Amino acid sequence: MDDPRTWCGKGRVVAKRLSVVDVDRCVGCQACMFACVRRLGQGGLRGSRIRVASAGGMRKGFVVIVCRACPDPPCAHVCPEDALVRREGGGVRLKSERCIGCGNCVRACPFGAIEWDDEQEKPLICVYCGYCAEYCPYEVIELEEIGPSKDDAAEAGITLGDPRFRGDDGK
Amino acid sequence: MLEGDPLSRILFIDLARRSHWVETRPELFEEALGGAGIGIRLLEEECPQGADPLGPENPIIFSVGPLVGLFPVASKTVAMFKSPHNGELGESHAGGRSAVAIRMAGYGAIVIRGASTKPVYLVIEGDKVRFRDASALWGMRSGYTAGTVLRRREKGSGMRTIMRIGRAGEQQVSYACVITETYRHFGRLGLGAVFGSKQLKAIVISGKRNLPVSDRKAYRDAYDAIFQAATESELMKKYHQLGTPMNVLPLNTMGALPTRNLQSARFEGAEEISGERLAADYLGRRVACTHCPVACIHLAALRIPYPHDPYFYKTLMLGYDHELIYATGSMLGLTDVPGMLRLLDEIEIQGLDAMSTGVVLAWATEAMQRGLVTMAETAGLPLAFGDADAYIEAARRIVLQPTEFYRALARGVEYASSVYGGADFALAFGGNEMPGYHTGPACHLGYLTGARHSHLDSAGYGLDQGAVKKGEPLAPEKVAEALIAEERWRQVLASLVVCFFARGVYDPETVRKALAIAGMEWTRADLEDLGRKTLRRKYAFKGREGFDLEKVRIPARIMQTPSPAGPFDEKFLREAIRRYGELV
Known part of the structure; x- marks a missing residue:
């Protein structure tokens, strides 16, 4: 799982991302958050790239906040040092050595999906590995393959409605 | 315990002086793990003999354990105090976000001393402790609203516990509860009234940290085994x-x-x-x-x-x-x-x-x-x-x-019936009102002898049902022995703060392995010894505060209404109680 990319089709990179399939099934156990931290061999919750919180009290259910691997990520737009490198297919990778810890990316993400590492003074960026989804007992989240971008799709002859097409499904 | 694990840090809060400090007590946690094991030891230290349960001298102790934040279903917080409901051991457990929040804030236990002179709520964010004015929240009609206000006013959504009382706690109803995350409760024995007596409306606790493990690969393997047992096995299907x-x-x-x-x-x-x-x-x-x-x-x-x-x-x-x-x-x-x-x-x-x-x-x-x-x-x-x-x-x-x-x-049925009569049908055991099982003598013996007088102490209903199934009559001594064996093991689970619903998952070998990941080497015999000692300490506290097992009141109603395990009389119950007393 070290390399989140897989190769398919005509040698095209198809990336993966986490998808919140059905937030109404979320019970708020936060097993995903613990998984994100445990992936690196530790317990606790600091450093989790995914977050579950109540939607305004437990009576109202939960929200799951995780990077949705935007095809044109606003976090990358505002990075003054190009530390957030666009990933083909969507989303970003953090070039940690370039990051100056300005926090612009955190503010730019409309979903609030970028957590801040107070110790390193750097953003916590999802690596789209899907480890968290393996621990969701209720199929709230899953690792999903994302198709090529719109332009790439057109070039490859993939049309709207093709499941490989990275549409705006609102998830 | 591993280097960097904050479990042994105990946060002390003095409501009268509005001060707080941390004491590190590794020996305590090495001896008693956490939860109930730590709680009863701190209660012995903190609660003076004969303390007024609604006086400033009654402490509130919250404790969690080493597996919290590391393994699934280690999700409970144990509260210990002197109960205003029955005047002896007050112990109540709750889940919600409470246990993880306390552990992530960097503590194994929180001790609250004294009383505030005006309504207050506490905000604990890692090392920061703030005393906030709760005058405006005091007397609100609905406990839900107080929760909503605090949720909006304080930080840490998704990472915090908000423990609060309603008006019952403010009015010191002796069985007022403390509500956490809307749906979980420190329900029994009146912790809410103790909050009320201290003018403590709520506590918000949050924090973020990592916990070290002794072996990363072994951690993931042990985790997967427990997670799988908790989610896929028959053991927990009913829940x-x-x-x-x-x-x-x-x-x-x-x-x-x-x-x-x-x-x-x-x-x-x-x-x-x-x-x-x-x-x-x-x-x-x-x-x-x-x-x-x-x-x-x-x-x-x-x-x-x-x-x-x-x-x-x-x-x-x-x-x-x-x-x-x-x-x-x-x-x-x-x-x-x-x-x-x-x-x-x-x-x-x-x-x-x-x-x-x-x-x-x-x-x-x-x-x-x-x-x-x-x-x-x-x-x-x-x-x-x-x-x-x-x-x-x-x-x-x-x-x-x-x-x-x-x-x-x-003040409950024990007291009300002492004033108005009707003790024969006043269904309380050791001063605590009855749970929802009338399976036979063993369930009632569990309520009578359990340190918390709760159905969760020793699950006597299982013994009754077993007897019915096998068609074998129960013997008082055997019931006492089975109840105490169960209650002792539950002291271990309550010290680890593993939810009792997961008792089938956390067998002694699983517990031993999980503790080793947290850097604590315990044998099965060590665990059993802790269970025995913890129960004995609880009984010592109960005795110190005036509880006498031999004199516990038995409501006649339980012997009059037929039960599946057949008729039983007071003699049967007293014999079992005596045997239990000897075994403690």
Whole structure:
């Protein structure tokens, strides 16, 4: 799982991302958050790239906040040092050595999906590995393959409605 | 314990001086793990003999354990205090986000001393502790609203616990509870009243950190085994699906469902209030405690029309489980589910313990039927089995206490029956109101002998049911021995703060392996020794504060109403109690 990319089709990179399939099934156990931290061999919750919180009290259910691997990520737009490198297919990778810890990316993400590492003074960026989804007992989240971008799709002859097409499904 | 694990840090808070400090006590946690093991030791240190449970000298102790934040279903916080309800050991457990929040804030335990001179709430964010004015929150009609205000005002959404009391706690009803995350409670034995006596409205706790492990690969392997057992095995299936209300129908069929103040153990309306019916007609959502994939918390969605406003509705989301269905359903003769849920809503709004409230209302109804109390005492409120609206009003009055009678009800059935009579049908054990099983002598012996006088102490109902199944009569000594063996092992689980629902997952070998990951080398014999010692310490505290097992009151009603395990008498119970006393 070290390399989140897989190769398919005509040698095209198809990336993966986490998808919140059905937030109404979320019970708020936060097993995903613990998984994100445990992936690196530790317990606790600091450093989790995914977050579950109540939607305004437990009576109202939960929200799951995780990077949705935007095809044109606003976090990358505002990075003054190009530390957030666009990933083909969507989303970003953090070039940690370039990051100056300005926090612009955190503010730019409309979903609030970028957590801040107070110790390193750097953003916590999802690596789209899907480890968290393996621990969701209720199929709230899953690792999903994302198709090529719109332009790439057109070039490859993939049309709207093709499941490989990275549409705006609102998830 | 591993380097960098903050478990041994104990946060002390003095409400009178508005000061706080941290003491590091690794030897304590190495000796007693956490939870109940630590809690009883700190209670011995902190609570002076003969302390007034509602005085500043009564401490509140919260403790968690080494597996919290590392492994699933280690999700409970143990609260210890001297109980204002029965005057001896106050111990109550709750889940929600409480345990993980305390551990992530960097503590193994929190000790609260003294009393504030004005309403206050505490905010604990890692090392920061703030005392905030709660004057404006004090006296709010609904406990829900106080939770909403704090949620909006304080940080840490998703990472925090918000423990709070309702008006019952402020008014020091001796069985007021502390509510956490809306649906979990430090329900029993009156922690809410202790909060109220200190003018402590709420505690918000949050933090973020990592916890070290002894071996990363072994950690992931051990985790996966426990996670799989908790999610996929048969062991926890009942909690996944219908939840504990799956018990309602089987208990009723065998004649073990306490009904109308245990005048009967079969309820003609059991079908209506069964787990099956509630799931089919009302189940609206399931919720989990932090780090528990089981999600046993079942919420009923109840749509209520406004009587004078057509096309105007509200929808309540109310937690339900077996004990609540028993206490506010069969015990009160309620077959009307909306009525039962509205009563539960009122109990939540007020911040009362639902189990004690149900039993108190059941006793009051029978006392009224028998003419021990009249409309003069109830201030014109006729109590009758099956009348939900009367019970909703009575629950309010227990908190507002307009008459001497309601003041007595606010202290539980043990006290109320000492004033008005009717002790024979006052269903309390060691001063704590009865849980929802009348399976035979063993369940009652569990309530009588358990350190918390709770159905969770030693699960005596399992022994009764086993005897029925095998067709073998129970022997007092054997029952005592089985109860104490169970209660001792549960001290270990309560020290690890593993939810008792996961007792089948956390067998001794699993516990040993999990502890090794946390850098604590314990053998099975060490664990068993801790269980024995912890129970003995609890009993020493109970004795110190005046509890005498030999003199515990046995309500005659439990021997009069037939149970599945057959008839039993006081002699049987006393023999078992004596044996239990010897074994402690």
